[in-house]
Amino acid sequence: MEFQSIERAPEAFQQPIAEEDITAICRRVFGAHVQVSSAVELGAGMYNNTYRVQVSGQEQPVVLRVAPPAAKQFRSERELMRNEYATVPWLTSIASLMPQVVAADWSHEVIDRDYLVQTLLDGVPAPDHLGSYPRTTWPHFFRQLGEIARQVHAIRGPRFGPVAGPGYATWAQALQASFADIAADVDSVGLDAADLRTIAALVGERSVVFDEVRVPRMLAGDLWTVNVMLDAHAAEPTITGVFDLDRTWWGDPAADWTMHMALAKPGTERDAFWDSYGPLERSAEASLRAFVYQARHIGAIRLERHRLGNAEGVAGTYDDMARVQASLG
Template sequence: MGLTAYPRSEWLPFYRQLGAITRTIHDVRGDRFGPVADPGHDTWSQELVSQFEALAADQVDAGLDPDGCRRIIELARRHRAVLDDIPGPRLLHGDLWTLNLLIDPAAAEPTITGVLDSDRACWGDPLGDVPLDRVRHLAQAEQDAFFAGYGTRASTVSTAGAELREQFYRARHVIGNQLDIQRRGLDFAEIPAIHWDLTDVLRTLEGT
């Protein structure tokens, strides 16, 4: 059931609701950066470096080469001024997407009734939260519906700084995919490289 129980032509109300929920979360301000239960950093760049260091350690434990991740860490340190150019700590869900939303099975249109799995919630940059990344891959009408609920595209304005930060968030996502593929015993060769290959992200970041 869930969203796929409805024809895709009827999904726009769902994305408007998702946008509104995302904005409500992002409007909550924090005092420091990091996990909600234990925010440990004064700056976003420090928190992001800490996240990448944890990912590199996980790669070693999983038998993966951490070289790409370590290069990302050095780049994050180099670009800390850009990473820290954000409007302070904001609440991020960390995994807010279709699989973690409850939908009323009796409603005439897809209606969100609950949000699950907030264990990845942290204080950080809204641009790095899952919805603002994944919404870019939707059809234009669905993107428009999401931002009608979110209220503004201000957090995704195409500036040099925002584009650079997006590359770091893309790297974090790709490294997470690498770990997931390895842990599940899947064959990297059978999965499109765009999901796990850091080459393009490193080329972009190292060229800045």
């Protein structure tokens, strides 16, 4: 087997699996006698370990995604792969853009980690290809992203919270639970979570504002350029695939990471996102909710920066949160 694994420090969050583990997984999924001719680890993601694998008898390579060991997962990121798997039946409106699941294994009988085997999407990762186009064509890309987000947000769910559960009867309850998990994770790595708990308390005090959101809708959780594939040869940047929707949950579409990113650089090509998505609500209540959603994103960013060893970035999240709190009064 041609085996290529990314070398990482022993203390790094992401840790590869062994060559023999990949063989064992492929024989569990494709049959006891298959041969693996190549397994190449892909380095774009920062959570799961992902490999492009060529197996005998399979015309196309497959993608093997391996979750972090359970002991390394934060409470707020628990069993994300299982959450993605539970999401697939809800996403038929964008099924043509998504990889198909070949196999999912939570048994830990082969390796002591969850894993998914999926089809390989056509195209080129957007971060590697978008920059090859003139910036005058970029609005075309962001309009497509807005349309995909609109389709995802149109999906109604049975309750609030992560797609795989736990579920909550109200949006305020789901938000408070999310803040509680993020704050507990921040505590667990020795950082101060007081600002997160202050925001969570505000959600409880102003629950009537958050519970104006009565219909749980699908939030993609992590849909942006890093999780999109582009046609390699199209004259304009054309989306051919969407992947890694493992942070999905049911709630207010305005709380989605996609919306946070679309709003992040006004006056740029990103404004074209709203051409296809449509306008956001501009009421005082929506503004209050938006600041709280921003605080939740900052808490998640704090954890990710800590995981990546970015101490300066972690410190910056406290300044960002202070600005949000000032806006909330």
